[in-house]
Amino acid sequence: MRIALIEPDVQHAKLIERLIFAGGHVCQHFIASAPFLQRATDEFFDLLITASWARDHCAEDVIARARSILPSLPVIVLMSAPRESQIVAALHAGADDCLNKPVRGPEMLARVDALLRRASLRRPANRRRDTIGGYAFDTAHFAVTYRGLTVILTPKEFRLALLLFNNLARPVSRAHILETVWARRRDEKSRTIDTHASRVRNKLQLRPELGYALTPVYGYGYQLDAIPPEAVVDAD
Template sequence: MRIALIEPDLRHAELIGRLIFAGGHACQHFTVSRAFLDRAAEEFFDLLITENWAGDHCAEDVIPHARAILPNLPVIVLMTQPRESQVVAALHAGADDCLSKPVRGPEMLARVNALLRRAGLRRPPNRRRDVIGGYAFDAAHCAVTFRGQTAELTPKEFRLALLLFSNLSRPVSRAQILETVWSRRRDVKSRTVDTHASRVRSKLQLRPELGYSLTPLYGYGYQLDAIPLEAVVEAG
């Protein structure tokens, strides 16, 4: 499932993103609600998790706008030391559930999965794949479609690619890659990660002249960036 997260706190957002990905879902992070609403007009999300203060508006205001774009969208609201009045207000505004911050991993995943089960699969026919930045991810077949072509990936290449695209323009550490792609195995060699990154770069044509740059971060990990078309034209 594709989950949107609105969380101004970057450290807490990273924690939630890792938990969601480990639970088998893709997570797209936004620091403000406006960015999420703009993206939701183009791409489908199965669930929204939002901080009570969504960076630019309160969750009570964000929920109706989100559902005007994605009808019946399930919503979980995050709150720090919530008062009963806050929880009641969020539920009256349309939230399906509320969670205290910082989240507890097993509880959060259990609530996410329970809510997705109750919501059922309501994706429209043209939105049954995760589409990020023009790349459509088909988890059932470990395939990615872009610019009219389809690339078949191994399961680990697919999870790495989805991890990088879900963290577009943000650094992804080797520790996070090992945790989500190789389930924390300590015997995975550094060059194995580099080899998989190279294959993903090649198969998905992640080159600056085609709008994307996958950069190794020395001593840390990798970062995938989208390059605006105007920048590519000017460079040419």
């Protein structure tokens, strides 16, 4: 499922992103509500998780604006040591649930899954795949469909591909890859990451002439870039 996260606290957002990926979902992080609302006009989200203050608007306003675009969108509000009146206000504004910050992994995933189970009945039939840059990700079967082809990946290959596509044009560190894909910090051999990156590149045909380039970033990690057709022509 595709989950939008509005969280100005980047470190806390990284924690939530790792948890959501571990739960088998796609997470798109926004540091404020405005870019999320703009994206929501073109893309479908199954769930919104938003901080009580989304940098530019309070959660109550964000809920109203989001529901004007995606009417049945479930919403979880993140709060730091909230008073009862704050929780009540969020629920009255339309929040489906509230969570304390920082989140606790098992509790957050359980609440996310519960909301998604209820919301799945309302999801449009034509939005059952998460499509990013022309690649459709099926988390239930670890399958990726692109250009009329469907490829089955291993669970780790699938999570790595999702991580790279959700960080398009941004370098992803080896440490982040280990934490997200392997749920480990430094006890996985470096060549294991390289092997999985090579398999993802080959299976998904991430080549410049086909619109994408997956390249190692020396001493750091990997970066996936979309290559415009004119750039390929100029290179030739």
